[in-house]
Amino acid sequence: MESDTRRIALGLRHKDVAVLEILVGRYQHRLVRYLVSLLGRRDGVDDLVQETWLRILERGGSYDEHSRFEPWLFRVARNLALDAVRKQRMFSLDSDVEDGVRSLPASNKPSPYALAARTQDAERLAHSMQTLEPVYREALVLRFQEDLSLQEISMIVGAPVSTVASRIYRGLAMLRTQLEVETA
Amino acid sequence: MILERHESFQRMIDESLAGAISADKEQSLREHLATCALCKEYLGASNRVIASLNGFSFEVNPNLNANVLAALRQQTRQPSRRRILLRHHVPLRVLAAFAGALSMSITGSVIVYQVAKLLTVPMHFDTAQVQAGVAVFWLLPSLCAALCLFAAPGENRGIA
Numbered sequence: 526m527e528s529d530t531r532r533i534a535l536g537l538r539h540k541d542v543a544v545l546e547i548l549v550g551r552y553q554h555r556l557v558r559y560l561v562s563l564l565g566r567r568d569g570v571d572d573l574v575q576e577t578w579l580r581i582l583e584r585g586g587s588y589d590e591h592s593r594f595e596p597w598l599f600r601v602a603r604n605l606a607l608d609a610v611r612k613q614r615m616f617s618l619d620s621d622v623e624d625g626v627r628s629l630p631a632s633n634k635p636s637p638y639a640l641a642a643r644t645q646d647a648e649r650l651a652h653s654m655q656t657l658e659p660v661y662r663e664a665l666v667l668r669f670q671e672d673l674s675l676q677e678i679s680m681i682v683g684a685p686v687s688t689v690a691s692r693i694y695r696g697l698a699m700l701r702t703q704l705e706v707e708t709a
Numbered sequence: 710m711i712l713e714r715h716e717s718f719q720r721m722i723d724e725s726l727a728g729a730i731s732a733d734k735e736q737s738l739r740e741h742l743a744t745c746a747l748c749k750e751y752l753g754a755s756n757r758v759i760a761s762l763n764g765f766s767f768e769v770n771p772n773l774n775a776n777v778l779a780a781l782r783q784q785t786r787q788p789s790r791r792r793i794l795l796r797h798h799v800p801l802r803v804l805a806a807f808a809g810a811l812s813m814s815i816t817g818s819v820i821v822y823q824v825a826k827l828l829t830v831p832m833h834f835d836t837a838q839v840q841a842g843v844a845v846f847w848l849l850p851s852l853c854a855a856l857c858l859f860a861a862p863g864e865n866r867g868i869a
Contacts, residue, residue: 540785542778549777558767571773578777582784638765646757647764654765668727669759675728686729693727694720700758 530590537585549578552598555671559599562666563606565659567637573609577602596677599667603681649707653700661696668693718748726755810855818848 536544556577560570580601581588588597636655642648654662660682667678675693679686721738724730730738742749825839834842 542782542785545781546778549774549781553774553777554767554769557769557773558765561767567767571770571776574773575777575780578781579784582781637767641765641767643766644761644764646761650758650761651765654762665762669762690724690727690729694723697723697726697755697758700761701754704758704761705754 530592530594533594534585534588534590537581537588540582540585545578545582548581548594548598552595555595556598556602558670559663559666560602560606561637561641562662562670563603563659564610565637565655565662569609573602573606576605580605593677595671596673596681599671599673600681646704649704650700653703657696657699661692661699664689664692665696665700715745715747718742718745719751722748722752722755726759806856810852813855814848814852817851818843821847 533544533548535541553574556574557570560573561567564570577598581598584601588594636651638651638654639648642651657665663682664678667673667681668675673681675686675689678689682689684692718738718741721730721734725735725738742752822839822843825834825843826836828834829836829839
C-alpha cells in the first residue's frame with residue numbers, strides 16, 4: 526500500500542498525466558457513486574467529477590503519501606460538491622440532522638437509485654435510499670460500499686468518529702426497518 | 710431485563726459492522742450469537758441491508774473518462790499562474806533585490822545624515838547642503854551598488 530501511495534504522491538507532485546490517467550480509470554466509478562450518494566441526484570455529477578480531478582491535479586502536492594488516496598479524493602469531491610450546493614442553495618448537506626436536513630423534493634423523474642438497482646432488495650430499498658437524509662446515506666455508502674474506516678470517514682466529512690458511527694447505526698436501522706416492511 | 714440484554718448485543722452488532730467494536734466485545738458478541746436466534750436474525754437483517762447497498766450500480770457516462778483526461782491534459786499544457794508571472798512580469802529576484810537595496814540605502818542614509826548634521830557647525834555647512842551631499846554622495850551610489858550586488862548571479866557574489 527505504502528509504495529502505491531508513494532507512487533501516487535510522486536506522480537501528483539510532478540503533475541504526471543500518466544499517473545492521473547491510472548487514477549481516473551481506477552476511481553472514476555467510485556467517485557460517481559459517492560457524489561450521487563452525497564447529492565441524491567445524477568444532474569451535475571459529471572461536472573463535479575471533472576472539477577474534482579482538476580482540483581486533484583492542482584493540489585496534488587498536498588496529498589500525504591502515508592494515507593490512502595480514496596479518503597483524500599472523496600474529501601476534495603465533497604468540498605466541491607458542497608460549494609456547488611451552497612451556490613445553488615437547493616439544500617444543505619451539513620445541517621444538523623436534528624434541525625432537519627432536507628432531502629431532495631419529490632420529482633416525477635426516476636431517482637438515480639431506482640435506475641441503479643440491480644437486485645430485488647436494492648429495488649426495494651431504492652426509494653428509502655433516495656429519501657434517506659444525505660448525512661446517513663453518505664455514511665452508509667462510505668462505510669459499506671467504499672469500505673472506509675470510521676477514522677477515514679470522519680476525516681472526509683469533518684465530523685467526530687462518534688458522530689459518524691451514530692449516523693451509520695441510524696441509517697442502518699432505518700433501512701433495516703424499511704426492508705422488513707417492503708418484504709412483509 | 711432479557712430484552713435489554715438483546716438490545717445491548719444488537720448495539721454491539723451495529724458497532725461491529727461499523728468497525729467500532731473492541732476485541733473483547735467482539736469475542737463476547739460471537740459467543741452470544743452462537744446461542745441467540747434473535748440476535749442472529751438481527752445480524753442477518755443488517756447484512757441483508759449491506760448486501761442491498763452493493764446492489765446499486767451507477768453507470769458512468771462513457772465519455773466522462775475521455776472528457777476528464779482531455780481537461781487534465783489541457784490543464785497540464787497551460788503554464789501555471791506563477792510561471793506566467795515569472796515569464797511576463799518582473800522576476801522575484803529583482804523585486805527582492807530592489808526591496809533589500811532600498812531598505813539598506815535608507816538606513817545608511819539616515820545614519821550618514823545624522824553624522825553629517827553633527828559636522829554642520831564645525832565645517833560651516835547649512836542643512837540643505839548636507840541633505841544634497843547625502844543624496845548625491847551616499848544615497849544614490851549605495852542604492853546602485855546594492856542593486857548590482859543583489860541582482861548579480863549567485864556565483865558573482867560568492868554564493869555557490
